[in-house]
Each structure stands twice: as C-alpha cells, then as structure tokens.
Amino acid sequence: MNIELAEVSFSYKKRRRNTKVTELPLVLDHVNVTVRSGEMLAVAGKSGSGKSTFMQLLKGFLKPSFGSVLIDGIDPYAAKRPELFDRVGFIFQYPEHQLFSVTVAEDVAFGLRHSGLTPEQKHEKVKQAMNAVGLDYATYAERSPFELSGGEKRRVAIAGVIVLEPEIIILDEPTAGLDYPSRTALFAMLHQLNEERGTTILWVSHQLEEMLEHASRMLILKDGSFIAEGTPDVLLSDRAVLDAMGWEQPAALALAQLVLDTHGIKLPRPWDVSEVAPVLLDLLQRKMKSDSEGISWPQQAI
Structure with a gap:
C-alpha cells in the first residue's frame, strides 16, 4: 500500500476574534511525497514544522486545503471512500494515556466492537495482536493495563491498533518517555511487524541516532516543506542538511x-x-x- 500526497497544502481554518477574521498561514506548502509499501520511514523536523499535520493528513484526520491524498492511486475524498483510511493505523504520543479498560485483553479488543466478528474470532485476533507485540496472551490478558510498566503499556496500545490489521502504522514519537531497554524492545517489535507482516512503519522523532539505526528512509520537514529525503546515513552526513536544521552529526x-x-x-x-x-x-x-x-x-x- 502506497500513500501519496500530491501538491498538498494545508491551512487551519480561519480564526475569529471579535469580528475580525484572520487567515492562518499554510502549515504545509505544496508537498509532494510518497509513503512506500513496506518501508521503515522516519520523519524529522523541528517543532512547528508541520510533522503532526502531515501524519494526520495521511490518516484522514485532516483534509487537504489544496491537492490530493492518494491511497494506491485513489483519492478517498473524490471517490467518497473514507474507509480507505482504515488501512492506516495511528498511534499518538504517549498512547498509554488512552488506556481505560479493566483488562489488557478488553483494551486491545476495543477497536473490534463494531467489526461484526464472533466472540471467538475477536478472541483469536486479540491473542494474535498481543503475541505480535511480545505480550504473551496467557500472561497478560487478564491483567490490568495500569499495573504494567511504561513499555508494556505502550505495547498494549500498539496491539490495540494492529488488531485491526492496518497496512501502515503511524507513530508520533514512539519512544518518548521510555528507558533504553524499552526503546530497544519497542523497535525490535516494530521491525518484526515490518519484516514478518510487511507492515509499513512511519514515525516522527527528534532522535537522530534512533532514525539512523532503524529507518530505511528519512524525510526532513522544515517550515511546511520537505527539504530532503534519502537514507539516514547519507542525509546526516550532509553538512548542508545539518546546517539547515541546526543539527549536530550523530556521534557514530x-x-x-x-x-x-x-x-x-x-x-x-x-x-x-x-x-x-x-x-x-x-x-x-x-x-x-x-x-x-x-x-x-x-x-x-x-
């Protein structure tokens, strides 16, 4: 599954103060980029560069002000097929803050409540999703998610997305707040999803070393436009790119x-x-x- 943004620009709605109407500037400006099937894609940029808007456009949370979002060549808006966005999973920053069910299994199963599946089918999907993120079903299913470690809670949240079998998973700073062992385990799990299921993984991060180690491709966003794309080792060795972003080259x-x-x-x-x-x-x-x-x-x- 490929997602293409073709000449996409986005501006948030006009803001009214008293009777004055203020046109907000473009957050993304004539963006042309493709998320390719099966890649590990990292998106980097400073705060306010448009990263969150970019991710939400890919998921269909936001609609372009101009241009088109194409999923395997189809514009979900023009074709009136919003269900195409269901093929994209989205995991917010600190997703464990959204856990609410009594047990881990119930939390993972929440997205299946209107799926039309039988209880047996739901049980099997939940079991598969939990095992896929390294949470043994027999061990964790009946535990409270609030008793788990930070890394385990994040795995529960991710299982709640992959139970829907998305072809692309988008993550907003997935390692934020995690210690080194939890970060390592999380990316091992993401690589496993990518390699065994062919799931495309796209994540936003401020950690250059993390992107260097795990991404097959990297996009760099600045002031609403992508200024560079390529493999992390090449981009992060490019002095012009480093200077433009105010970055130091990773130590390795x-x-x-x-x-x-x-x-x-x-x-x-x-x-x-x-x-x-x-x-x-x-x-x-x-x-x-x-x-x-x-x-x-x-x-x-x-």
Missing part, C-alpha cells in the same frame, strides 16, 4: 568519518556507537598488524 557517523579520514578505514554500517566501537577496535588492530607487516590496507568496507 562523526566517528566513522574520523576513522576514514585519519586511518583510511571505511566502517560498515556505523549506525550506533555501541556497534561502531568493537568494529573499530578490530579494524584498527588489523590495520596496525598489516602496517607492521608492510601489507597495504584497502580503503573499503569490510
């Missing part, structure tokens, strides 16, 4: 560049400093040994 990439410049060694996949360190140590030891033996060292990935 900076370290990899330093090693290349000073030792002629190109590190493979320098996505995370914890991954770079042992590879760097091994390569430097091998290079030192080669130098001592008079063996030339090729400037290429190993």
Whole structure:
C-alpha cells in the first residue's frame, strides 16, 4: 500500500476574534511525497514544522486545503471512500494515556466492537495482536493495563491498533518517555511487524541516532516543506542538511568519518556507537598488524 500526497497544502481554518477574521498561514506548502509499501520511514523536523499535520493528513484526520491524498492511486475524498483510511493505523504520543479498560485483553479488543466478528474470532485476533507485540496472551490478558510498566503499556496500545490489521502504522514519537531497554524492545517489535507482516512503519522523532539505526528512509520537514529525503546515513552526513536544521552529526557517523579520514578505514554500517566501537577496535588492530607487516590496507568496507 502506497500513500501519496500530491501538491498538498494545508491551512487551519480561519480564526475569529471579535469580528475580525484572520487567515492562518499554510502549515504545509505544496508537498509532494510518497509513503512506500513496506518501508521503515522516519520523519524529522523541528517543532512547528508541520510533522503532526502531515501524519494526520495521511490518516484522514485532516483534509487537504489544496491537492490530493492518494491511497494506491485513489483519492478517498473524490471517490467518497473514507474507509480507505482504515488501512492506516495511528498511534499518538504517549498512547498509554488512552488506556481505560479493566483488562489488557478488553483494551486491545476495543477497536473490534463494531467489526461484526464472533466472540471467538475477536478472541483469536486479540491473542494474535498481543503475541505480535511480545505480550504473551496467557500472561497478560487478564491483567490490568495500569499495573504494567511504561513499555508494556505502550505495547498494549500498539496491539490495540494492529488488531485491526492496518497496512501502515503511524507513530508520533514512539519512544518518548521510555528507558533504553524499552526503546530497544519497542523497535525490535516494530521491525518484526515490518519484516514478518510487511507492515509499513512511519514515525516522527527528534532522535537522530534512533532514525539512523532503524529507518530505511528519512524525510526532513522544515517550515511546511520537505527539504530532503534519502537514507539516514547519507542525509546526516550532509553538512548542508545539518546546517539547515541546526543539527549536530550523530556521534557514530562523526566517528566513522574520523576513522576514514585519519586511518583510511571505511566502517560498515556505523549506525550506533555501541556497534561502531568493537568494529573499530578490530579494524584498527588489523590495520596496525598489516602496517607492521608492510601489507597495504584497502580503503573499503569490510
């Protein structure tokens, strides 16, 4: 499933103060972008750049002021097919704040209440969704969601979305407020959904290292327009992009560049400093040994 925004602009409605009408500026300005089936897509940008509006347009929470949203080439508004947006799952920031049921299973099942499924079918879907996010049904089904850890609560909220079997899942800063083990476990689960179910994962984040490690593609939004797109390692090594956004290059990439410049060694996949360190140590030891033996060292990935 692909979603395309074609020449999309968006402005919030006019705001009335007394009798004066104020036209609000465009939040998104002539955006052309496609979310591709099966990708892990990260969206980056400063606060107020239009990220939330972009996500809500993809889900159908907002309608473009100009331009079209196309789902597999179909405009849901022109075709009067709003149900097409049901193929998109949306998970708000801190989704655990929206949990309310007595048990985990009831919370996950909430979205199925008007599905027309039998109780047995609902039970099976809830079980599958919980297991997919790493919550063993037998262990968690009858527990109160409010007794769980922050990471577990977030998994319950995500299960409540994937029980509807969306083809795309959109997440607003999914790791906000989580500790490192919970962040790692969350992305392991998202990668599993992406790889085993083919679910497209799109998320917004301010964490450059997170996007570098997990995204297959990255979009950069500034002042309502996408100024760059590509793989995170390329974009986050581009000085023009970094300067335009006021970003510092992630430490892993900076370290990899330093090693290349000073030792002629190109590190493979320098996505995370914890991954770079042992590879760097091994390569430097091998290079030192080669130098001592008079063996030339090729400037290429190993």
